[in-house]
Amino acid sequence: xxxxxxxxxxxxxxxxxxxxxxxxxxxxxxxxxxxxxxxxxxxxxxxxxxxxxxxxxxxxxxxxxxxxxxxxxxxxxxxxxxxxxxxxxxxxxxxxxxxxxxxxxxxxxxxxxxxxxxxxxxxxxxxxxxxxxxxxxxxxxxxxxxxxxxxxxxxxxxxxxxxxxxxxxxxxxxxxxxxxxxxxxxxxxxxxxxxxxxxxxxxxxxxxxxxxxxxxxxxxxxxxxxxxxxxxxxxxxxxxxxxxxxxxxxxxxxxxxxxxxxxxxxxxxxxxxxxxxxxxxxxxxxxxxxxxxxxxxxxxxxxxxxxxxxxxxxxxxxxxxxxxxxxxxxxxxxxxxxxxxxxxx
Amino acid sequence: xxxxxxxxxxxxxxxxxxxxxxxxxxxxxxxxxxxxxxxxxxxxxxxxxxxxxxxxxxxxxxxxxxxxxxxxxxxxxxxxxxxxxxxxxxxxxxxxxxxxxxxxxxx
Numbered sequence: 001x002x003x004x005x006x007x008x009x010x011x012x013x014x015x016x017x018x019x020x021x022x023x024x025x026x027x028x029x030x031x032x033x034x035x036x037x038x039x040x041x042x043x044x045x046x047x048x049x050x051x052x053x054x055x056x057x058x059x060x061x062x063x064x065x066x067x068x069x070x071x072x073x074x075x076x077x078x079x080x081x082x083x084x085x086x087x088x089x090x091x092x093x094x095x096x097x098x099x100x101x102x103x104x105x106x107x108x109x110x111x112x113x114x115x116x117x118x119x120x121x122x123x124x125x126x127x128x129x130x131x132x133x134x135x136x137x138x139x140x141x142x143x144x145x146x147x148x149x150x151x152x153x154x155x156x157x158x159x160x161x162x163x164x165x166x167x168x169x170x171x172x173x174x175x176x177x178x179x180x181x182x183x184x185x186x187x188x189x190x191x192x193x194x195x196x197x198x199x200x201x202x203x204x205x206x207x208x209x210x211x212x213x214x215x216x217x218x219x220x221x222x223x224x225x226x227x228x229x230x231x232x233x234x235x236x237x238x239x240x241x242x243x244x245x246x247x248x249x250x251x252x253x254x255x256x257x258x259x260x261x262x263x264x265x266x267x268x269x270x271x272x273x274x275x276x277x278x279x280x281x282x283x284x285x286x287x288x289x290x291x292x293x294x295x296x297x298x299x300x301x302x303x304x305x306x307x308x309x310x311x312x313x314x315x316x317x318x319x320x321x322x323x324x325x326x327x328x329x330x331x332x333x334x335x336x337x338x339x340x341x342x343x344x345x
Numbered sequence: 346x347x348x349x350x351x352x353x354x355x356x357x358x359x360x361x362x363x364x365x366x367x368x369x370x371x372x373x374x375x376x377x378x379x380x381x382x383x384x385x386x387x388x389x390x391x392x393x394x395x396x397x398x399x400x401x402x403x404x405x406x407x408x409x410x411x412x413x414x415x416x417x418x419x420x421x422x423x424x425x426x427x428x429x430x431x432x433x434x435x436x437x438x439x440x441x442x443x444x445x446x447x448x449x450x451x452x
Contacts, residue, residue: 096361
């Protein structure tokens with residue numbers, strides 16, 4: 001383990017530290033706190049950093065919601081960003097965001113994101129749940145040609161999930177025999193590979209990745225006396241599964257509607273083979289079921305080219321699979337559909 | 346060796362890398378050559394449709410305009426560049442934007 005860490009540190013040092021013999025002649029350069037598009041978040045990435053509001057939406061009823069409305073009006077708000085820290089690239093890129101043909105780059109980001117769902121069926125329109133994520137992210141990119149790129153991303157961080165207070169109080173009153181609060185809170189490691197390509201006037205990409213708990217094999221939630229996990233049903237059993245694989249595909253067609261520069265259309269989808277949390281299994285050795293969960297987003301946008309100025313984009317979203325919100329990840333077959341606005345970068 | 350007008354390559358570099366105030370000559374030449382690799386073929390395809398004469402100055406202007414486009418694809422960027430070029434050129438000089446300069450004099 002120590003040898004592996006040492007060799008990884010040596011590789012990072014080789015990429016990041018200047019080599020005096022070449023520094024005078026090469027075009028290699030550093031950047032600090034500047035945006036780059038080495039491995040942008042998947043638009044349909046359910047827990048990737050985005051800024052968007054699914055303002056007019058309907059979702060299936062979740063446990064402990066008081067009224068029986070099903071489906072019911074909700075808001076699903078994302079607020080997140082990948083903050084660029086520093087990086088090193090083999091040459092100045094022509095568009096200032098992706099590397100050119102045959103060039104490479106590496107950089108460090110700090111991703112921070114919040115995801116909140118609010119219910120409009122119960123009294124006081126309670127916030128049902130909020131998920132928080134933050135960590136550190138290393139990205140590398142290589143220009144396969146002037147119009148195609150491969151990149152990798154390693155991200156490590158912490159996710160914390162919280163039920164809303166009004167939701168919890170009402171749920172405890174209404175479901176005294178079954179209400180439970182499970183502290184879904186875990187450290188994660190996410191590894192992904194991305195291929196991007198320009199085809200005529202469209203920009204397509206595909207990615208594969210997996211997310212695992214850290215330490216490997218750890219539980220997604222904690223049950224010790226300090227964890228605030230409480231259940232009226234019975235003992236909460238630690239999770240067994242610890243790895244979720246995923247894939248993402250995305251295409252952006254530029255200038256499809258209107259006069260030049262016209263509106264583009266994009267479609268993005270995430271497939272994630274999610275674990276269905278099961279808090280009351282016979283034992284920790286029993287693996288949870290899984291369900292393929294699909295998130296599809298399609299929208300309109302003006303071109304922004306990966307630059308620092310964002311534009312607003314109306315979009316449609318369809319999600320079906322394991323409920324992605326905090327402790328409600330024990331609900332399979334959850335559906336969410338809606339219309340919203342998001343910022344595009 | 347520059348493939349576009351050096352002054353316009355400098356302007357384009359300045360626009361995309363505003364925090365690089367002391368670029369090496371090798372960096373600028375590399376940047377200029379990458380502009381050429383990215384836009385020249387598409388420029389050759391599209392410019393004639395807009396009646397744009399492809400001398401060094403006009404090609405350099407088109408590369409500069411294309412690189413200023415917020416689009417992600419060279420095809421759309423060059424189309425934006427040609428559209429803009431076509432809109433702002435003087436009516437009586439249909440193939441150029443102004444005084445052409447075919448040399449690459451140093452600043």
